[in-house]
Amino acid sequence: MKTTWQREDVTTHYLQQVRGGIPFGAEQAQMMLQVVNHFIEKPDIVMDLGCGNGFLAEILLRTYPTVKAICIDHSKPMIEQAKIHMEAYSGRCELHVGDFRQSIRDFADPNSVDCIVSGYAIHHLPREMKKLLYTDIYNLLKPGGIFINIEHTASASDKIEKLYDELFIDHLTAYNEGNREEIATRYYNRPDKADNILERVDIQVNWLREIGFNHADCYFKWMELAVFGGVK
Template identity: 30%
Template sequence: MSVADAFDAVAGSYDAARRRLVPCFDDFYGAAVEVAAPPLRAALAEGRTPEVLDLGAGTGLLSLLLTAAVPGVRTTLVDAAPGMLAVATGQLTARGVAHRVVAADLTDPLPAGRYDAVVSALAIHHLDDDAKRELYRRAGQALAPGGVFVNAEQVAGPTPALDRRYDEVWTARITELGSDAEEIAAARRRMRHDRPATVAAQCAWLEAAGLVDVDCFFKQWRFAVFGGHRH
């Protein structure tokens, strides 16, 4: 089963499980929105529509949070799973958010345009490291001057022992939050597609892609928010 198939299979129930499977949900997504918002607000102050590119957008959760924080944004959602994009379309349309969806893999060319923010949540870790580096390069090129790239991501521990500890903590927390054995098993089946990298490696790749002010803005065990700006 492909990554797209795995996520299409849970498109209808995906968002309902987020607050259990991402134990730091509010801080994690909140940090991503905080980092992405300033150039979007600056675009509005200049009298133009802020443009967002959401990579591996899934059900549109991050785009919905961004457009709630900065009304007036136009977002382009890219995902290889048509079922997830259908959910995103329904949610964005219901909220009157200007958007377009593009069914494509993250290794495909990015939709043409210059974006004030390129964002992603829990998607890029499905790529191998070479593909991550190449996507970061292309994402940086897609940014307008002063634009921001933000990745809210599942990351690897810097050592095998820490990586194991990340998983122990995650399993304990999601169990406390109400995930049952079936939900955990389904999540682990999807995680077979995961190829996470460390925060340090990915920040180095962003700098190599030409981004500045690169930093990790939030981290709680395996969940991290990092990114940088284009000059």
């Protein structure tokens, strides 16, 4: 899958100037962990789809000292960043360059993974590929395993989307201590914008229910940023 995320400059900009400025990013990660803890006492294997530099996998590896992680990203620059960021966990963490347009079944056996997480990655797939990926996720999970997606979703209307954009720019401005007008210009003209194929969270939760996930719900939401998933 060819996207701008395979460019090193896009990867660097995101990690340095955007990731930390995502509104309620800490709360999203905390909710992920709270939901995982609620359903799984001691996971053995976790998978991080679109792992970036390994941020979500690191949280799970730090929380569960015996867990092993399988981290997958289609961006080679991101995987290179993950090798650096995840060096302390190299004995418990596999890093793979992988394309979500192809099956993730190459990276794990059916019914073998306790927890699959993803952060701001699946929204790059077209609608039908999202559904297929969610089905693959369901098949890889053990019975009782959980899927948590921290994701950029679509607004219900253009007017709400405009409010989201303005509020997001406010957060980026505060995080970078920069000039709001300049940051807004970069935001609206960012090269990765064309890679976004957004879908409403309620629609995606319904897909999970149709696939067979239990407890499928949106666990946290702020504007277009949502934490949702389900249990096999």
